[in-house]
Amino acid sequence: MFEPFPGKYVWNLSVGLALAVGGQIGEVDRAVRSLADRIGDDDDAATLAFFETWCALADGVTELAHEDERAGRFRSAGLKHARASVYYQTAERMQAHGYAPRVEAYRKALRAFWRFLELSGEPGELVRIPFGETSLPGILVRPETDEPVACVLFFNGLDSTKEQIYGTGTAQELRRRGIATLIVDTPGAGEALRLGGLTAVPESETWAAACIDYLEMRDDIDDRRVGMLAWSLGGYYGPRATAFEPRISFGVAWGANYDWGEVQLQRLRNEGDRPVPHYWEHVRWVWGADSLDDFLEIAPRVTLRGILDRIRVPFLVVHGEHDRQIPVRYAQLLYDDLINSPSRELKIFTDREGGVEHCSIDNVPVVRDYICDWIEQTVRSLESQTDVTGQAVPA
Missing domain, CATH: 1.20.1440 (de novo design (two linked rop proteins))
Structure with missing residues (x-):
């Protein structure tokens, strides 16, 4: 980096x-x-x-x-x-x-x-996704076609925003491959937190469900082929949502946040680097915790342990070899727990390729393109598994 x-x-x-x-x-x-x-x-x-x-x-x-x-x-x-x-x-x-x-x-x-x-x-359409009595802000990027297309939900992490995700070029690369992307400021992040006052909860499938409900109302999206991509803390949010929301047809964890609660205990011991100054104040804000003790009651719930056997769709895990925030061993643990995924892949980026830091911040294009290629191949595979009734056939 x-x-x-x-x-x-x-x-x-x-x-x-x-x-x-x-x-x-x-x-x-x-x-x-x-x-x-x-x-x-x-x-x-x-x-x-x-x-x-x-x-x-x-x-x-x-x-x-x-x-x-x-x-x-x-x-x-x-x-x-x-x-x-x-x-x-x-x-x-x-x-x-x-x-x-x-x-x-x-x-x-x-x-x-x-x-x-x-x-x-x-390309980019600013959208509002109905969510309870309020809404989530998003950016929809889709190909120039009148036909319904597959769509990827892209969730952010602890301190990133939808505009920053847009700036990685991921949605634009998927668009060139004929795939739409809905980038969302989820509760606890970006505009949803800063202007909407929406704080995070461990049950990220509630946000995913709202996003898919929204996509189902659009004629230009094929809601049978909606995938999940999420980075940083989204490496927890995305797999969690994929495990509990059956309408998600594939998933990608860009940074394997397998047990974020455990990482917080390590940070209390000053193990590992933190992404922002005033870190403990920031996480309390994100999770709506009144005190550090309140936050530490929430943190142990932010784990993927014991739930990933629910994932029965293709899944990709990517991680940087030298990630200083989330140790690389968590990527292996996440992958190992995907025992019921019909097509799982673990890709660790090394010094030879770049992308070794947290969420490949040292070389985003290398990892971005790998993810986009995997998504394109997976979407094509899903297309070939659709039967004459128009329903997706389980792999």
Whole structure:
């Protein structure tokens, strides 16, 4: 992983994520260089400097986008808005929940992303998925065809957002393969948490069910071929949903979060790296816990132990060999428990290929393309298993 800040994993992870989801190295380098003399500050002062630097970068790129708009250069403007959104989110995700300016930074990120879709011509439909008395925000990307197509649900993790997932290019690659993607800010993440106040629960199948209910109402989606892809903490959410929601026809765990509750106990012992500063405040916010003790009552429930034998569809597990957040042994454990999957695969990415860090943040395209190829092959296999009545035949 690109590590411009020696010994500062959290900062390096943020830089790597920014580059992986659409940031440009020249712009990112400006932010990195201006922070080089701040890494020795105390954590709160350094994190504030990080926020101010990345917001300033985003503001500057937004000004350039507005200049393009006034000159009628709309696609160029849209692409700049996309990068500004990346930089605002890079700033925002590093701040404590109670830091008020993060709210405006997040709203700026959303506005920039919306403007990107309006101006650039890039594919993406902003949608709302009915969920109880409220809704979940999503981005639907689908091929240019009038025929119903297979669709992948893409759930995020502890601290990522639907806009960042869009920036990986995964939905665009699947679109080129004739497959749609519904990227969702699930409870506990992104817009669902920040603006909707929806906190996470271990039973992620409730969110998956709402998403599939929504897709079943659309004529342009083949609801018999809906799969699940999820990364980071989604490496728990996705397999859990696949185990309990029978309408999911295949699954991918991008980062095997086999026993996230156990990982939290390790982090209490200062074992392993954490993704954001103010970590314990952040997880309490995500899970709606009033105290650390309350959170530690929830955490043991966030495990895949004892439920994966319920999965009876094709399943792919991908993991980085040197993941510093979720040890690679959890990928093997997840794979081993998929005893009833008719077609299971475990792929560990090594130094030879890249993609060795958490959710392959050091080389997203290599792992993304592997996943997309697997999904394409799996969808084609599902097509061939459809009988004359139009119902999917179990593998």
